[in-house]
Amino acid sequence: MNNSIVVEARDLTVRFDGVVALDAVNLKLQKNELRCLIGPNGAGKSTFFKCLAGMQIPTSGEMIVKGEPTTGFDPYRIARLGIGIKTQVPSVMNGLSVKENIWLAARRTNPTKRANKIVSDILDRLNLGDLASLEVSTLAHGQRQIVELGIVLAGDPWLVLLDEPAAGLTGDEVERMISVIKEINDYATLIVVEHDMHFIRRIAKMVTVFHRGRVLIEEDVDTVLSDPVVRDVYLGKRQ
Amino acid sequence: MIVSGAKEIITTVIVGLVLAYGLPLGIDTFTLTVLSIYALLGLSLGFIWGFGGILCFGQAAFFGLGAYAYAISAINFGTPWIPFFLAIIIPAIIAAIFGGMLFFGRLNDVYLAVLTLVFTLILYKFMNVTAGEEYVIGKARLGGYNGIPGFETLSLPWDPSEYIYGDSLFYFSFTLLLVVYLGLRWLLRSPFGRVMIGVRENELRAELMGYDVRLVKTAVFAIGGGVAGLSGSLYANWAEIVTPNLFSLGQSAEVIIWVIVGGAGTLFGPILGAAIMGYLKFLLGQQSLIDNTLVLGAVLVLAVLLLPRGIFPVIVDAFKRRGWKRRAPANRPPRGRRRRRERRDEQ
Amino acid sequence: MDYAAVVIVEILYGISVLVIISAGLAVVFGMMRVINLAHGEFITLGGYAAITAHSLGLPIFISILIVAPVVVAVFGLIVERLIVRFLYGRLINTMLATWGLSLLMIGAMTMIFGNTTTGIPTPISGFTLGRYQMSGYNIFVIIMAIVTVLIVYGVLKTTRAGLIARGAMQNPEMANAFGYNTSRIYMMTFTAGAALSGLAGGVMAPLVGLNPASGANYIAKAFITVISGGTSVVSGMLSSATLFGSVSQIVTFLSTSVIGEIALLVAAVVLLRLLPTGITGRFLKDRV
Numbered sequence: 001m002n003n004s005i006v007v008e009a010r011d012l013t014v015r016f017d018g019v020v021a022l023d024a025v026n027l028k029l030q031k032n033e034l035r036c037l038i039g040p041n042g043a044g045k046s047t048f049f050k051c052l053a054g055m056q057i058p059t060s061g062e063m064i065v066k067g068e069p070t071t072g073f074d075p076y077r078i079a080r081l082g083i084g085i086k087t088q089v090p091s092v093m094n095g096l097s098v099k100e101n102i103w104l105a106a107r108r109t110n111p112t113k114r115a116n117k118i119v120s121d122i123l124d125r126l127n128l129g130d131l132a133s134l135e136v137s138t139l140a141h142g143q144r145q146i147v148e149l150g151i152v153l154a155g156d157p158w159l160v161l162l163d164e165p166a167a168g169l170t171g172d173e174v175e176r177m178i179s180v181i182k183e184i185n186d187y188a189t190l191i192v193v194e195h196d197m198h199f200i201r202r203i204a205k206m207v208t209v210f211h212r213g214r215v216l217i218e219e220d221v222d223t224v225l226s227d228p229v230v231r232d233v234y235l236g237k238r239q
Numbered sequence: 240m241i242v243s244g245a246k247e248i249i250t251t252v253i254v255g256l257v258l259a260y261g262l263p264l265g266i267d268t269f270t271l272t273v274l275s276i277y278a279l280l281g282l283s284l285g286f287i288w289g290f291g292g293i294l295c296f297g298q299a300a301f302f303g304l305g306a307y308a309y310a311i312s313a314i315n316f317g318t319p320w321i322p323f324f325l326a327i328i329i330p331a332i333i334a335a336i337f338g339g340m341l342f343f344g345r346l347n348d349v350y351l352a353v354l355t356l357v358f359t360l361i362l363y364k365f366m367n368v369t370a371g372e373e374y375v376i377g378k379a380r381l382g383g384y385n386g387i388p389g390f391e392t393l394s395l396p397w398d399p400s401e402y403i404y405g406d407s408l409f410y411f412s413f414t415l416l417l418v419v420y421l422g423l424r425w426l427l428r429s430p431f432g433r434v435m436i437g438v439r440e441n442e443l444r445a446e447l448m449g450y451d452v453r454l455v456k457t458a459v460f461a462i463g464g465g466v467a468g469l470s471g472s473l474y475a476n477w478a479e480i481v482t483p484n485l486f487s488l489g490q491s492a493e494v495i496i497w498v499i500v501g502g503a504g505t506l507f508g509p510i511l512g513a514a515i516m517g518y519l520k521f522l523l524g525q526q527s528l529i530d531n532t533l534v535l536g537a538v539l540v541l542a543v544l545l546l547p548r549g550i551f552p553v554i555v556d557a558f559k560r561r562g563w564k565r566r567a568p569a570n571r572p573p574r575g576r577r578r579r580r581e582r583r584d585e586q
Numbered sequence: 587m588d589y590a591a592v593v594i595v596e597i598l599y600g601i602s603v604l605v606i607i608s609a610g611l612a613v614v615f616g617m618m619r620v621i622n623l624a625h626g627e628f629i630t631l632g633g634y635a636a637i638t639a640h641s642l643g644l645p646i647f648i649s650i651l652i653v654a655p656v657v658v659a660v661f662g663l664i665v666e667r668l669i670v671r672f673l674y675g676r677l678i679n680t681m682l683a684t685w686g687l688s689l690l691m692i693g694a695m696t697m698i699f700g701n702t703t704t705g706i707p708t709p710i711s712g713f714t715l716g717r718y719q720m721s722g723y724n725i726f727v728i729i730m731a732i733v734t735v736l737i738v739y740g741v742l743k744t745t746r747a748g749l750i751a752r753g754a755m756q757n758p759e760m761a762n763a764f765g766y767n768t769s770r771i772y773m774m775t776f777t778a779g780a781a782l783s784g785l786a787g788g789v790m791a792p793l794v795g796l797n798p799a800s801g802a803n804y805i806a807k808a809f810i811t812v813i814s815g816g817t818s819v820v821s822g823m824l825s826s827a828t829l830f831g832s833v834s835q836i837v838t839f840l841s842t843s844v845i846g847e848i849a850l851l852v853a854a855v856v857l858l859r860l861l862p863t864g865i866t867g868r869f870l871k872d873r874v
Contacts, residue, residue, distance in 0.1 A: 053447070079449035091447065093440035104437045105448045107430055155448060294678060344859045349621060349677055353809050354855055360806040361851045368844045488802050492685055499682065533693025539686025543679050544672060
């Protein structure tokens with residue numbers, strides 16, 4: 001049974017200059033799960049995400065991926081474990097074309113020919129064919145989000161981390177994002193950090209709610225969304 | 240910008256032949272040789288800065304190391320060709336070690352600039368105090384500020400009595416310039432080159448793709464060091480003496496000026512910048528009204544303020560209107576600032 | 587016992603020189619995140635100003651302590667208005683432009699003062715400590731370093747101008763919103779930094795032979811002191827000056843002064859490798 005746990009955080013704590021961003025968080029993720037992390041701003045979900053992605057070194061505690069401790073790994077070592085990461089602000093190579101961006105991701109693990117094939121597959125899959133030769137800096141925010149998703153997919157990850165994938169997307173793009181996320185979930189495990197409740201409702205199965213650096217509740221989506229405490233946390237923040 | 244390799248080689252060779260024939264008609268080959276050598280040095284910085292995103296303020300260090308490596312080993316071996324290759328390999332290795340230390344420490348921007356500058360100064364100061372008898376490498380005395388004269392210069396491999404000097408040294412240097420230019424173009428089109436441009440564009444994304452950015456940058460820096468070393472060894476052959484001034488701050492500044500004037504972000508720009516500024520320096524050297532350094536400084540100030548992209552991209556834009564857009568220089572401020580801002584947002 | 591005193595004074599002197607030649611750079615870098623690569627030439631200009639004033643008949647201490655800083659401050663003001671203010675927020679471009687300025691100044695000073703080495707005599711005579719001959723001027727340099735640090739600290743910490751400047755550097759929009767003119771604050775800060783560089787040039791003038799390219803002797807040491815110190819102006823500069831000053835003087839005792847300087851530079855490279863954000867980036871955050 002233990003084999004099916006692919007990601008595990010043990011007492012993960014992050015402090016910035018006296019502020020506790022994560023407070024001894026414990027979290028387990030099953031293989032092929034689609035887990036959403038939600039919570040108000042500053043709840044710690046993004047910090048948790050960064051610890052997992054190697055972009056933040058935890059003050060204490062451990063991160064374990066497939067039984068191997070990865071605490072303090074650089075991002076490239078995390079990526080080499082087969083983990084694909086989409087950051088909050090789209091992190092793309094602005095001066096390169098859409099195609100070149102995706103190609104670079106595909107080429108790391110594949111020879112050139114195979115990489116070219118992967119690129120054209122992904123361009124089709126994400127409907128990016130028309131934009132293929134445009135410089136990424138010329139694209140709209142939503143399109144850049146999709147390009148970044150393409151970069152992530154090109155690495156053929158078994159675990160995909162998405163930080164606010166729906167931010168800045170148009171209605172059509174949201175639909176495409178949802179279908180791609182569901183498609184990825186057929187063969188890979190996903191962690192999605194998101195603000196947008198409508199989006200969460202559409203994709204989520206299990207949801208972990210962060211609040212003030214701790215895990216507030218971890219339940220299936222319907223239970224979480226009808227939970228009065230969760231609503232207080234969110235509404236309290238919105239007022 | 241996707242020009243087939245064969246077409247590019249043919250173009251470069253034709254342009255090269257025209258220049259090799261035409262230039263000596265107007266300028267003596269002694270000057271042209273040193274301009275080719277400068278162009279090679281400019282190319283080395285243009286490569287690591289414009290395409291690797293590494294701004295080295297001390298590229299003169301590897302130029303000087305190449306020159307010294309050639310001179311010292313030429314005295315010890317008594318033949319020119321082993322030293323010639325050592326003068327490429329030794330600076331490349333030193334660049335790999337020093338660069339590795341910086342990049343694995345994740346030093347960037349201003350720290351990288353200052354430390355590369357300090358590196359050059361350490362060499363400059365050290366070489367200046369090596370006048371004593373005790374500073375000897377093999378048979379070669381380092382000679383302090385007087386430098387090292389009297390080493391074996393390049394000759395034909397099959398006939399050591401036929402020295403390569405004068406016109407033939409120009410053709411040799413110029414050919415090497417073309418070969419290195421084509422080699423770097425080829426490298427940029429290879430998967431490694433694309434990764435290196437990717438790293439320049441967005442280090443975090445390159446990391447998240449699984450590339451070890453530190454290793455890529457170290458490799459780029461080492462290649463730049465090797466090319467600078469080659470240029471230094473040619474310089475040693477041209478000047479027939481090497482002195483600590485090769486490591487001076489002024490020398491480092493000049494390389495930067497060439498690249499800025501010509502335009503970082505292209506390979507041809509730095510070559511053009513080095514040739515233009517080198518020739519300007521030569522012309523200024525023939526008069527005593529205005530100080531040489533003053534003009535160089537003024538050019539740098541004005542170039543940064545008025546032409547941050549350099550001359551060459553501006554010329555190309557004027558001709559092409561588009562097409563070169565993707566080759567926008569690494570130091571173009573708006574993008575750099577945007578990128579930094581994004582990175583900060585992500586933290 | 588006397589020997590120990592001599593060694594301690596020498597180490598203090600080494601630290602003081604670093605403080606004096608770095609102060610101008612530290613203020614400008616710490617407050618504005620601008621690296622002035624012409625800093626060495628600012629110091630040289632201060633030296634020439636002092637020497638010229640003295641040769642025109644002004645008393646030596648007036649030349650050193652007043653003429654040098656004023657001349658360089660005015661020059662700094664001009665430079666800020668003509669060059670630096672267009673480049674705020676573009677660190678690398680500022681470095682490049684000021685590097686150009688540095689060459690320009692070397693060229694101009696060569697044309698004006700000639701490519702020869704000049705100097706002024708030390709105005710304070712030496713004294714003996716036991717069996718050892720001590721330089722009185724070195725003691726003066728130590729005192730000047732202390733005064734410089736106190737002035738910078740005092741201005742930053744206790745005056746209204748210092749408070750506004752610190753606030754504006756941390757958050758320009760906020761300062762603008764409060765009605766402070768950040769452009770003017772930058773201008774004044776740069777000018778103040780230039781004045782400190784000029785003072786350094788004046789104070790150092792009797793100690794070194796001055797020529798147009800002298801700036802290169804200061805620049806590397808000043809840079810690494812400031813960069814290694816980190817962005818806290820006073821505590822950063824003091825901590826790294828103490829470290830490097832001691833390293834360089836101790837190595838100088840054991841070998842020669844050039845090897846001492848090389849040791850200083852090597853120590854800096856190693857330190858920055860270990861602490862990429864400088865000493866205060868790691869240990870003394872949030873100090874002035």
